[in-house]
Amino acid sequence: MSTEFEDFFERYAERYMASDVDAISAMYEAPFLAVREGKAIHLADHDAVREHLAALMEAYRNAGATRAAIAALDITRLGNSCALATVRWNALAGDGALVRDFATSYHMLRRELDEWRILSYTNHQE
Numbered sequence: 001m002s003t004e005f006e007d008f009f010e011r012y013a014e015r016y017m018a019s020d021v022d023a024i025s026a027m028y029e030a031p032f033l034a035v036r037e038g039k040a041i042h043l044a045d046h047d048a049v050r051e052h053l054a055a056l057m058e059a060y061r062n063a064g065a066t067r068a069a070i071a072a073l074d075i076t077r078l079g080n081s082c083a084l085a086t087v088r089w090n091a092l093a094g095d096g097a098l099v100r101d102f103a104t105s106y107h108m109l110r111r112e113l114d115e116w117r118i119l120s121y122t123n124h125q126e
Contacts, residue, residue, distance in 0.1 A: 005075050005085055005108075008116050013068035013089075019057045025050040028118045029109060035122040065091040065099040072103075083108040083116075 008027075015023040025046060032049045034041040043049045060068075072088040085108055091100040103124040110116045 004116070005073060005083070006070070009070055009073065009085070009087055013070065016057060017060070017066060017068050019054075019061065021050055021054045021057060024053050024057075027115075028053070032118075033120040035120070037123070038125060060091055060099075063091070063099050064093045066094045067092045071101070081110050081112075 012024065012027060028046075028049050030043065030046045030049050032043040032052075034043065034052065041052065043052055069090045069092060070087055071090045072086075074086045076084040078084065084105060086103060086105040088101070088103045090098060091102075093099050104121050105124065106121045107119045108116045109119045
């Protein structure tokens, strides 16, 4: 596993489950494309990205998830500034019970020495 991506997604999981929508939305590019349940969701600007993420965070909270763990991470580098990262996530309740096991692939982008950012994601249908 690449430490830079491990670090990125561990930080992502921590802030996501803390419902820190500002920190998480700052990790995304805009415009943004999300693919969920086979449907493309086009998010034109950072406000739309923030709203999308806030709704997802609320849904996890309502389902009882309090922590997200990386079960697996697969990285395919596409040169120095792009990568595809597939993460198998385990959303866990406070008692450690599994709330949801799922995979998401992220198209990552980095400009020069900037931090990695998420350009788009696709939730795997299982």
